[in-house]
Amino acid sequence: MFEIGVLNHPWVAVVGALHGAALLVSAPALLLRRARWVRPGLALLIAAVLLNTWLLGARWVDAGRPPFKTLFETLVFYPWCLGVVTLGLVFGRSLFVLVPFSAGMSLAGVVYALYKPDVETVLLPPALQSGWFIPHVVTYFVSYSALFASCALALVALWARARSRARGGAAGGAAGGATERAARQTAVLAWEGQAHFAAVFGLGALTFGLVMGAVWGKFAWGDYWGWDPKENWALVTWLAYMIYVHVRLMDGWGGRRAMLLLVVAFAAVVFTYLGMNMLPTANDSMHVYQ
């Protein structure tokens, strides 16, 4: 279906290509740890986000409804949210390291979207015609974007910690070693702090999204919560990050283990978003993408 996707949505394919180029250009900067080399990749990322903004806007006008009803649409919308959140973190907190991660994830989203293209605009059923539709979905995707950033930063922190340990073993004993080690340790803690910032931001958005979903459910069908598989996995995701914020305060759990937990917790996010069809209970779900 990939060719069909490209044929039906050539501009989405261009967005994907821009993300792919951003990844190619910025990945070496990450591997060689040269922050300035990220700038061309950053420019490509900005171009991709701008083009995607135009695509989403055009689709919104064309369909007469928000462009995140179907799986295909959300897979185009998610890279946009991820791009915006990434740019916020790049310019607000100098997290240039996120550029290749964000571009790679966006590329994966767009490629998957092109494998599952909509060939026509799906109309909005009455159940989704609600003032809660936009805030609920947008909040969730902003959250998923921040949580991806936290996962990427956790990986960077783990990498920095592993490097620090390897270097520490080799250089041990030298006079300058102590200050160097301290500097490396500070860097690791800084990465962990950044990952934590993104995780806590994502968890807050997750909480708002969950609450909005419950309020919407009450107005749509009379129940806050229906123990639907998608709802349950949204809860599992929320609990996973709740576990993270508590675990990292425990003695001996603050560093490497907490970062590993952030990586694992993001797997729950991906599963909640895309894995529902694997569940035996998915047939009864009201939330699963068809």
Next chain:
Amino acid sequence: MGRAVASSHSVATVPRWSSQPGLGGSALTLLLVWALVIACGRMVMTAQAAQPGQAGIAVGALVVVLLGSAALVVSARRTLFQVMTSLPFAVSLLTALMLCTITGTLVLQNAQPDVYVERYGADGARLLLALGLDDIFHTLWFSELLGILALSLVLVAARNQAWRLPRLGHLAAHVGVVVILAGGLIGNLGGLKGRVDLRVGEQAERLVRTGKLPQGAEVSVPLGFALRLDDFAVDRYADLYRLRTYEPRGDHWRATGSWSPSELRDWTELPSGGRFRVTRIDQDSAPAGPAESAAHAAYAAHVGLEEHAWHEGHEAHAARHLLAVGEDDAAPWIEVRPGESFGLPDGRVVDVREFLPDFSYDIATRRAASASARPDNPALQVVLRSDAGEREAARWVFAKFPDLSMDHAPVAGPALRYRYEAGLPASSVAGDLAAPVDAGEDPHAGHAHGARPDGLALTLELDTGSGPPGSVLLVADEAQPLRLPGGGVLVFEKRGDDVKAYTSRVSVLEDGQAVATAIIRVNEPFAWQGFLFYQSNYDEGDLRYSGLTVVKDPGLPIVFSGFVLMCLGVLYVYMVRPRLLARKAVG
């Protein structure tokens, strides 16, 4: 790149409590407390068994839980309080909740017992049902775990540190969860859910409760006023016709392109190669006459296709509906058509009502509808009636789920099995390409039973690249596709009737006088005297009928307060706390 980033940010301050218990000990404590609470709950249940009454039991259980826990706290004061307010205990509790929730998505919920036997074997199924894993979220033990969560949150809030200014956000978020749980409990005990079914002009003074009812509960509950349905309307989206291309993918037909006929005045690329455009749109076309047939033949010859591929192909591969009555595997298959009836040997009559190619049941609106035009989940609605005219409720039978039938009311009738044989291509998708339907065995086969021609026809100009463009007529009928070189088809079809809105206009009557009127739509419930009325059902066959869900939830303001408290707590943590900490640091 570490250099570029690491400088300005300070690592979050990590408060630590002295004498933190270990994770293992905390998890063990949780399990012990939980086991104790479960045991207490069981005892109360057994004691109350003589006098059933769900509310009483639940309240009793709650009291026991609270008293038992309080007693525990008092008896082993410092240590248990410390454990239950510790981080490892919180982590254990959250993990336990997470594992329960995951289990609830891995094990089918609320299925028939034999489904579990099939999946897990007799012993496995017995264990699973004994533990309540078939309805995990409504077991007492899961509620008790939530009770322990509430208790632990209350204890956390009772700590001195919790009330310090920078931690007020955390406090609010924690207390918010307790408030939500309390509101949910009150809603469960004091609320109810049911339905009101009305036809235009009718009124109802009572609701019928739905879901699992507490033992001895009244099924029919008075509203205290009358609700009259003044009007009901189903609005549909316009833009009903689509021209679509499909290509075979494995054993499925996949849509590869879709256009509105009016946007095809210019040459448009076909996904499989070549291009086409619409040169004429005719309303109310007569069945293809000799001239059109000749045109088709000319076109077919032109693009090098066998003529039957277009003209007779649909006849040889029409969709068929087959029903067998009774459990016996040898029961004969009877071909039926929606809208027709047939008699059984015992004198009863089966009315075949509606066919949905892709059955889906919208819980929000409580109606059956087709999720798509593809026969992904073919379902047939049938009604059995005796010769005396006694009618059974309508029921749905499913081709893919022979053991499942969806009834409006419990049905005691004979088992019905349904077989759907997809036409090729039936509107669009599905059907086994390798095994086309053999139409030879039944003289009644060979008619298109899908959507009938709807009076619209397109004249297309096709340019497949080999030779000059040819002209062809395509009627709006999913059973009459145009075969394309390369294996795809071009189909002009009427889109499923996508509903835009269901609207009920109702009046509230007190002592026969209308005291209020309201509009009820999906997502727009109507509130009156503690009841909320939701638009939730309709009947395609009877558009004067409207089904409303009725909910009474005395816990609603409490739950919403909990939501607000939790959200305010989160905002405080983000926006107020950093400023407080920064000021403190400066100070």
